[in-house]
Amino acid sequence: MKIVVKGLGVSGSYLLYRLSRESNIEVSGYDISKRYAKPCGDAVTLRPWIRDLLEELEVVRASVTKYTVKVEGKTVFEVSLKKPYWYIVDKPLLVEKLRFLAANNGARIEYTSPHNVEKYSCNRSRDCIIVDARGPFSHVKTTKYVVAIRYLARADWDMSHALLDFYPRHGGLFWVFPGSVREGVVNFGGGFLNRPVNYTEAFVKKYVKDLLDNYDLLDKRASPIAVFSPIRPLEKKSGKIQKLRIGESAGFIISTAGEGNRPGLESAEALYNAIIDSESPKEIAQGYLRRVKTLVSEAKASRHALKLAIRLGSRFYEFSRSLPEEFWHTYLQSRITMRYLVKIVLKNPGLLRYIL
Numbered sequence: 001m002k003i004v005v006k007g008l009g010v011s012g013s014y015l016l017y018r019l020s021r022e023s024n025i026e027v028s029g030y031d032i033s034k035r036y037a038k039p040c041g042d043a044v045t046l047r048p049w050i051r052d053l054l055e056e057l058e059v060v061r062a063s064v065t066k067y068t069v070k071v072e073g074k075t076v077f078e079v080s081l082k083k084p085y086w087y088i089v090d091k092p093l094l095v096e097k098l099r100f101l102a103a104n105n106g107a108r109i110e111y112t113s114p115h116n117v118e119k120y121s122c123n124r125s126r127d128c129i130i131v132d133a134r135g136p137f138s139h140v141k142t143t144k145y146v147v148a149i150r151y152l153a154r155a156d157w158d159m160s161h162a163l164l165d166f167y168p169r170h171g172g173l174f175w176v177f178p179g180s181v182r183e184g185v186v187n188f189g190g191g192f193l194n195r196p197v198n199y200t201e202a203f204v205k206k207y208v209k210d211l212l213d214n215y216d217l218l219d220k221r222a223s224p225i226a227v228f229s230p231i232r233p234l235e236k237k238s239g240k241i242q243k244l245r246i247g248e249s250a251g252f253i254i255s256t257a258g259e260g261n262r263p264g265l266e267s268a269e270a271l272y273n274a275i276i277d278s279e280s281p282k283e284i285a286q287g288y289l290r291r292v293k294t295l296v297s298e299a300k301a302s303r304h305a306l307k308l309a310i311r312l313g314s315r316f317y318e319f320s321r322s323l324p325e326e327f328w329h330t331y332l333q334s335r336i337t338m339r340y341l342v343k344i345v346l347k348n349p350g351l352l353r354y355i356l
């Protein structure tokens with residue numbers, strides 16, 4: 001079996017790393033950039049195996065146990081936990097380590113221009129699969145983006161505290177997360193649907209001016225998040241499998257939070273398991289689709305919730321206040337599926353007046 005992975009961000013490099021340890025699989029990976037420099041809030045929602053992976057690779061920079069959720073500056077939920085829902089990681093280092101380990105295990109890795117990447121293919125080999133892991137860059141022609149700006153700064157901030165502040169009328173949110181405990185670095189930023197970068201920049205600057213007394217800016221970068229991308233883990237043409245997609249390329253982004261790291265890792269793990277359990281590309285595709293059912297449901301639920309938040313606009317604060325505490329815990333753990341949405345509405349019929 002031969003696997004060709006295009007895009008070596010968090011999901012592509014993790015898949016490459018997992019497959020590189022299988023002796024009967026020939027695996028190669030391509031990226032346009034040797035250094036992973038894409039900005040991120042660097043938060044990873046924890047699952048037991050993800051926690052183990054991040055700890056083992058020594059990329060954890062902070063552990064988030066305090067959460068504040070606001071809507072247009074007004075607090076709707078606050079919690080202090082004993083155990084974190086999220087870790088903050090050094091994501092470029094995570095990607096670098098996964099690529100390095102994969103190469104050490106024998107995976108072929110090449111860095112080339114976007115034009116050349118298109119040339120790498122299965123070359124008519126039957127037992128070969130192309131995996132698209134190009135993240136939001138897979139959706140350039142097909143979707144609306146949030147262009148998020150991320151700042152790294154030295155500032156006085158509780159390094160166990162994450163703040164999310166929703167501005168549904170602007171189709172987005174602000175965040176302030178710990179960056180690195182050891183270096184006293186804060187990661188903050190914002191992203192709003194269909195707003196230009198200079199609008200977001202001015203909005204974020206104004207927002208943090210009131211929040212952080214003083215900060216020493218270290219880095220500023222912007223990058224897209226494809227919050228309304230199609231959810232499409234499998235691409236077919238004339239009934240034939242063209243390619244499989246993982247991570248944000250597959251649409252595995254939780255639109256209400258801009259969360260793509262954990263879904264990226266989970267989808268790569270799902271594809272890895274489908275590959276090692278199956279004999280043919282068709283079986284692999286079936287096994288993969290079966291394993292990502294929950295992720296598909298989470299991504300769908302997040303698209304519905306984001307659309308609802310935008311539609312509610314100024315009424316979103318009132319709506320958020322009527323959500324039970326349990327909802328916010330589930331949201332912060334990123335476990336909101338379509339089934340969960342139905343359940344929460346059935347348990348709280350008062351919510352219907354906002355939805356219908």
Ligand SMILES: Cc1cc2nc3c(=O)[nH]c(=O)nc-3n(C[C@H](O)[C@H](O)[C@H](O)COP(=O)(O)OP(=O)(O)OC[C@H]3O[C@@H](n4cnc5c(N)ncnc54)[C@H](O)[C@@H]3O)c2cc1C
Pocket residue numbers: 006007008009010011012030031032033036038039040041042043044045114117133134135136137148149150189222223224225246247248249253258259260261262264
């Ligand atoms: C500012 C910002 C803050 C965010 N904060 C968070 C957060 O705190 N927590 C969270 O979970 N998510 C966050 N996200 C989302 C998260 O960063 C992405 O969803 C996640 O990185 C997706 O992983 P991926 O592997 O699918 O794609 P990516 O990590 O985007 O990797 C894609 C890779 O493909 C490569 N590539 C691009 N074009 C080509 C091509 N033509 N050929 C080959 N390779 C190509 C790129 O160089 C890159 O290495 C944030 C996003 C942004 C922009």
